[in-house]
Amino acid sequence: MKSITLFLCLFTYFSASAQESCMTVENIKALDAQWEEKNLNPDPEFFKRVLADDFVWVHNHASMIDTKTSTVKRAEKQAANEGSDTRSRIQSEVKVAITGNTAIVTGFTIVDRGPTPTRYHFMRTYVEVNGTCFLTGNHTMAIPEGE
Template sequence: MKSSIFIILLGFVSYFSASAQQTCMTVTSIKALDAQWEEKNLNPDPEFFKSILTDNFIWVHNHVSSVDDKESVIKRAERQIANEGSNTRSRIQSDVEVAITGNTAIVTGYTIVDRGPTPIKYNFMRTYIEIDGKCFLAGNHTMAIPDEE
């Protein structure tokens, strides 16, 4: 009898523990994480990039003008810190949308990046995945929008 009660109690505890666990895979938390990605690209933080990027992260830039992996993003941030910051004056996001399916979130929108002489508007698409309750950035694609569009 005691073992039956113990098993039932253990089941309740397991159920409520699983229910109480938070997921990072919500529109609100993904938008906040993506805003943090933009902020850390403006104010470089190598430790942030080490913690958020998957080991196989890939960032395809405008017309494949360059492709970054996790290591190159971290090294760029370290160089920018050594040079007392980046040459970017601002990064402003707009029209951010999040689509979540299972443990994957696709984030799309625009970022206006001001490095001078004039700001450039980029369309972006980023892919976040949840692993063991933590969200990571797995891929990023950015494309400059020509002024005439």
């Protein structure tokens, strides 16, 4: 009888754990805020852990396209030089839309690298795989001053 009770307790615990999802608005917003913070204060291990293997980042007018490898390498270089040249990154108007195991995050980020800050619109795509959320795509577009 004790072994059946133990089995049922373990089954219930693991079933509940398996049902937990990273795909909630709160979790995705927190993960996206970490993305911004780790771009300000480079942490290569964060990028290795969070970026999908086929991650793609399309920058302003496709002026540059990054992969997981290039993003991690840039973070490693910046970390070795004790940081990036970015003074601040401030998000606003962040919205999350979730469909199934996919979240689309949109909003604005003001990036200050001097001499004046630049406002970007972004759209990022997160996908949940086996209970873990990965960033698979990022598109950023600078907004001209006055718009």
